[in-house]
Amino acid sequence: MHYAVETEAGLQGSFFGLLAKIGGYAELVVNGGAALGGEVAVTEALVGALTGALKSETFDADGFIGEFNDYAAMLDLPPPRWLTPQLVQAVRERMRQLEGRWRATPFGDTMELGFPLRR
Numbered sequence: 001m002h003y004a005v006e007t008e009a010g011l012q013g014s015f016f017g018l019l020a021k022i023g024g025y026a027e028l029v030v031n032g033g034a035a036l037g038g039e040v041a042v043t044e045a046l047v048g049a050l051t052g053a054l055k056s057e058t059f060d061a062d063g064f065i066g067e068f069n070d071y072a073a074m075l076d077l078p079p080p081r082w083l084t085p086q087l088v089q090a091v092r093e094r095m096r097q098l099e100g101r102w103r104a105t106p107f108g109d110t111m112e113l114g115f116p117l118r119r
Contacts, residue, residue: 014043
């Protein structure tokens, strides 16, 4: 879900963006603690909320966005301007594609994902 949200929204300061900038997971764990505000905090909250919400057969993107913005305010986080119904649908589609690729990956093989960094 992180990958889908971050790539579809073009985020650079969340999990995968920080991972790419820092150089690896071990470095992120050691050095990433100071960066847990701002974009990464909003993304963490959104990924958690979307993970459960997208499983619902009655999922409504507009309703979800309103509820998420209320939740973000409760956490004292800014509502993400980039969170739109179109983005939510793009994330849903990206997740469908990723799950298909994962299921098609033979046991013992690796599924690699690229993360685009903007300079």
